Amino acid sequence: MLGVIHSIQTKQLELHNYVHTMNIYPNELVIFVCMLRDQAKLIHQLGSIQIDLTFKRVKGNINEFEINSYNTEHKLILSYARVYTNVTTAEGYQQLFTELFNVIKNLTGQAVKFRHIDGNGIGCIIGDLDPAQAKGLGLFLQSKDTHKDWETHLQYILNHVLSILNAPSIGELEKIFYTLEQLEESKIKEWIRYYRQPYVLASLNLNASKIDPEIWASSANNTNVAEAAHALANREGKHLKLLTAII
Template sequence: MITTFLLDLYSNNGQVIITCILNDQAKKLITLDCFQIDVSFKRVKGEINEFEINTYDSKHHLILSFCRVFTNVFTAEGYHRLFSSLFQIVHEVSGQHMQFKHIHGQGIGCILADLDAAQAKGLGLALHDLDSEKSWEIHLTYILKSCLIHFERNLFHKKFSTSTKNLIRQIPNATSKEQVYDLLKQIEDTNDEGIKEWLSYYQQPYVLASLNKYVSNVDHEIWNKSGSDTNNAEAAHSMVNREGKQLKLLSAILKGKKYDIRCYTTIETHDKKGVPYTHRDKSDVKRVQNSIARKTSRTQKNKESLDDKLPKSSKKRNLSPSSSRTSIKSKKNHEREDILSDNEELLKEIRKKNLELELKEKEILLKEREVKARIAEAEARMMEAKAEALELENRNKC
């Protein structure tokens, strides 16, 4: 039975980190070779957000969470403490240290995340604590992989020319390190407004390595199976949000615990009694296959619909060689139109996701300002209280 639930609390100078983890979560986490990390902003009311580690369990057809960290940290220092604390808690619960492939020769080989610079640096610093021979930036080249949806979203809002954006979009799919650097040179030569600032960030070794496997030091096999976006993490947020949103902190912790216990009890039932949660495969590969099948089905339906609209006499009439060639050209044109239609739908979906992520980013900035304002207010009150106490002490002496 799943019984152990550890809750670790850190609070200092307005910074809060509350780590919650089940014993089953910790034991399963140390067996992974890759996972996703992401932050949810909806579950808890106020300035506290929820950090999660997630992955898709293909055996049990479940998206699993491996910890829940409730925090208001936004800085590299805060994330450094978060990751270091998490590594220690996993050791206390599971009895084993978290291992990383590039440090220990086995263990976690890839972490998929969004393009949060503070979060990335915090992770790098925590890994540097485990192996000080490498800088935090070099550690990230061995383990960090960026979500391409966030990458596309960031690019979408840049005022670069279409040709420059197309060059940038080729970076993740470049087939060699040399090709990546050649693309960067071409991008630099465009001299678009703001391109130097863009390059100063993306040419950092760990950032560039997180986008292309030939620049990265991550094992190629692990890179290929780790996915290209944090959709599993986003889906995990969506599922636990069904337990409630904008909750008080204690309610969010208890409901998260209840949800996780239910997931791991489902796994236990499947393993012991052979009763699965579902027979449906929800993996990234299966979703791509289903997407292709849907597009093929739509194309076929469009063709059938077009045939139905043609006059019966034209269907029965024998076609001459010239009319046959015209028919073939017409068929190809319709196929091109179908492909363009599918691409337009895909672009609309990407734009929708980009807008959602932009709203999330603005929400982060607002919450960050609120935190800073509250900290400043608390410090001012503390100074006033000290001044009043000192004044009272001086009066008593007189």
């Protein structure tokens, strides 16, 4: 981290145009927000974003948090911002989202808008959000609109996506897709087309699946087993050479 800070302060490698916050807090929370001005401008044009946290890309306890969106014209997932952080708590994620969107505002002179708050802007956030991430996002949104609590904010921007898992019938699933379609965002419609595919939907909801209900009920509904396997493998170390990892 000291090398990055030195490069920014001495304006080496043009990193000062890319790394905009380098905050290390007394509680050891680290948040480095990285994006180009042109990337920040494009975020204002998005109706939906995808959030992804990548583990172990950086040595140590720093992870990479990305803001992405699917570009239908080029058929690519494009990255608009990266945040390097060791955040693990809801309060930490609230700070992360606050700093991220403050950087966008500072670079473009315009605050990012959210449809359920401002009437236009980002209407849907897609991502594998764990409880801390979700609450942190909700707390950030609550700071922008205190008339709703953080859980209510999430219902406006996340609930319809997550509720696919728990919809009690095919009819309810169709209602969810219909509600999302009313946002009239091309990227969200691309998302709907993907998740409406029978095999994809069947992997998410029992009512769309041909798996025996008893088998479905007895199967794990989370990835704890896989996560445990990762944890066991990681006891041998991280960022190993491929050959060492295979052995």
